[in-house]
Every structure is written in C-alpha cells, then in structure tokens.
Amino acid sequence: MDTELDAVFAALADPTRRRILSMLLEDDMAVTDVAEPFEMSLAAISKHLAILTRAGLISQDKRGRVKWCRLEPDAMRAATVWIQGFGLFEPVDFDAFERFLERERIGDAP
Amino acid sequence: MDTELDAVFAALADPTRRRILSMLLEDDMAVTDVAEPFEMSLAAISKHLAILTRAGLISQDKRGRVKWCRLEPDAMRAATVWIQGFGLFEPVDFDAFERFLERERIGDAP
DNA sequence: GGTATCGTCAACCATCCGGTTGAATATGCC
DNA sequence: GGCATATTCAACCGGATGGTTGACGATACC
Numbered sequence: 001m002d003t004e005l006d007a008v009f010a011a012l013a014d015p016t017r018r019r020i021l022s023m024l025l026e027d028d029m030a031v032t033d034v035a036e037p038f039e040m041s042l043a044a045i046s047k048h049l050a051i052l053t054r055a056g057l058i059s060q061d062k063r064g065r066v067k068w069c070r071l072e073p074d075a076m077r078a079a080t081v082w083i084q085g086f087g088l089f090e091p092v093d094f095d096a097f098e099r100f101l102e103r104e105r106i107g108d109a110p
Numbered sequence: 111m112d113t114e115l116d117a118v119f120a121a122l123a124d125p126t127r128r129r130i131l132s133m134l135l136e137d138d139m140a141v142t143d144v145a146e147p148f149e150m151s152l153a154a155i156s157k158h159l160a161i162l163t164r165a166g167l168i169s170q171d172k173r174g175r176v177k178w179c180r181l182e183p184d185a186m187r188a189a190t191v192w193i194q195g196f197g198l199f200e201p202v203d204f205d206a207f208e209r210f211l212e213r214e215r216i217g218d219a220p
Numbered sequence: 221g222g223t224a225t226c227g228t229c230a231a232c233c234a235t236c237c238g239g240t241t242g243a244a245t246a247t248g249c250c
Numbered sequence: 251g252g253c254a255t256a257t258t259c260a261a262c263c264g265g266a267t268g269g270t271t272g273a274c275g276a277t278a279c280c
Contacts, residue, residue: 009123013116014268018192031227044269046228051267065226065277080193082128083186124238141257154239156258161237175247175256 004056008079011055016040017048024058024071031060031067114166118189121165126150127158134168134181141170141177 011017020034035045049069052058056075061068121127130144145155159179162168166185171178 005128006123006125009119010267012193013119013123015116016268018115032225040268041270042227043229043271047268050228062227067227076193079122080190083190083193126238142255150238151240152256153241153258157238160258172246172257177257 004075005079005082007055008057008075011051011057012076012079014048016045017052020045020048020052020069021057021071021076024069028068028070031069034069114185115188115192117165118167118185121161121167122186122189124158126155127162130155130158130162130179131167131181131186134179138178138180141179144179 012021016038019038023029023034023037031046031049032042034049035042038045049058049060053060056072059070059072061070122131126148133139133144133147141156141159142152144159145152148155159168159170163170166182169180169182171180
C-alpha cells in the first residue's frame with residue numbers, strides 16, 4: 001500500500017543518510033567524494049546510497065567510471081505531505097522556503 | 111546528538127504506527143481500543159505504542175487500569191522542520207529558519 | 221598492455237525489528 | 251476473597267540492518 005512512504009521514512013531514520021542528503025543539497029557528488037568525510041568503509045556508504053536510491057531520495061547516474069549522486073527532492077516532499085495531512089500544522093509554503101534558502105545562500109556569500 | 115530525530119523517523123517508517131497516529135488524531139484512546147481494528151496481537155500493538163512513546167510522538171497516561179494514549183504533535187513538527195530545512199544542522203541556519211517561520215506566520219496573520 | 225582508480229558484490233557478523241505465545245501484574249467489580 | 255479486564259513481560263523466531271573485509275568488474279591513464 002504505502003511502501004513508498006515506508007522506504008522514505010526508514011531511509012531518513014539514519015544520521016549518516018541524512019548527512020549524505022544534506023551534502024547533496026550543495027551539489028551532485030561522486031560516490032567516493034560522498035564517502036570521504038565519513039569514517040566507515042566505502043562499501044558501507046555504497047549501501048547507504050543504495051537505500052537512498054531505493055527510497056527515491058536520490059538518483060545515481062554513472063558517467064565513465066564515476067557514479068554521480070543527485071538529490072531528488074520529490075520523495076522527501078511526499079513525506080512532508082503525509083505529515084501535513086494530519087492538519088496539525090500550517091501548510092508549508094515551499095516556494096517561500098526556496099526563496100528563504102536562496103536569500104540565506106546569498107547572505108553567506110563573501 | 112540527533113538520536114531524537116532518528117527515533118521519530120524510525121517510528122514513522124511503519125504503516126501500522128502511522129495508522130495508529132492517525133487514529134489518535136481523532137481522540138485519545140485506550141490501548142485495547144487502539145488494537146481493535148488491527149489483526150495482530152495486543153502485545154504487538156503494545157510494542158508499537160512503546161516505540162511511538164520513546165519517539166515522543168505520543169504520550170501514555172495510566173488512569174486506573176486503562177492506559178490512555180494521546181498524540182504529541184511536537185515531535186512530528188521537529189521532523190517536518192528537518193525535512194523542510196534538511197541540511198540545516200548548523201545553529202545559524204536553524205535560527206534563521208525559526209525567524210523565517212516567524213516572518214511567514216506574521217505575514218499570514220489577518 | 222599494464223596499472224591505478226571507482227564502485228559493487230559476496231560472505232560474514234552482531235544487533236534490532238516485528239511478530240507470536242504464554243505467563244505475570246495491576247486494577248476494578250461483586 | 252475471587253474473578254474478569256487491561257496491559258506488559260519474557261522468551262522465542264525469521265528476517266532486515268549496519269557494519270566489516272576481500273575479491274571482482276569496469277573504466278581511465280600512460
């Protein structure tokens with residue numbers, strides 16, 4: 001039924017994977033570069049990336065011998081929509097949030 | 111660190127638990143009543159409720175011999191905030207996001 | 221062709237998860 | 251006291267998870 005939502009929430013339930021997602025927020029990355037800041041093996045990171053891919057949170061595109069990882073925001077958006085379905089919170093203005101991020105990024109620039 | 115978020119997302123990653131949460135949206139319920147529509151044992155539901163409680167998504171209040179379960183929306187809100195601002199672990203961004211939310215709320219007010 | 225780099229596969233391990241069943245602990249009722 | 255109801259505990263099971271290591275298949279470079 002809602003196995004997609006299962007996969008998304010399960011994928012988000014791990015700090016390593018959340019950190020990977022936030023790294024990909026900056027830019028697309030190769031698998032080796034994703035693994036670099038972590039203290040675990042490359043194989044472990046590769047598994048985490050597979051879980052994120054299965055959940056639809058990222059996509060992987062192999063060009064040459066390097067595999068590029070790209071954030072896919074839609075799956076995460078689905079999770080947010082489910083939470084909002086509770087009606088407990090004001091609906092989130094995604095466009096406003098995008099503008100917020102943009103402003104922050106500009107503010108941080110030298 | 112971020113074990114709280116771990117627990118929230120892990121708790122949300124199960125359809126039974128999500129269904130329980132949506133049931134509790136209606137009203138507080140006793141454990142037995144929560145278990146009634148499910149086809150699994152009462153003990154299994156009791157475990158699910160323990161997981162939801164540990165994640166802070168519900169609270170349980172024993173009055174007499176019946177234990178009442180109540181939805182606690184704050185934990186879910188934390189998850190939403192992370193998703194919306196994912197990658198904003200740095201306090202600076204979190205504060206900025208709080209201000210952003212505040213601004214949005216003021217903007218929306220009549 | 222030979223070699224280094226990128227990434228996954230396979231096997232293994234410890235631990236957790238979601239479920240069961242049966243016994244145990246409260247509490248309420250007569 | 252004695253019995254029924256509400257809920258958890260304890261032990262168990264099969265399967266998933268998160269990690270390791272070592273071998274392997276591709277691709278790039280000289």
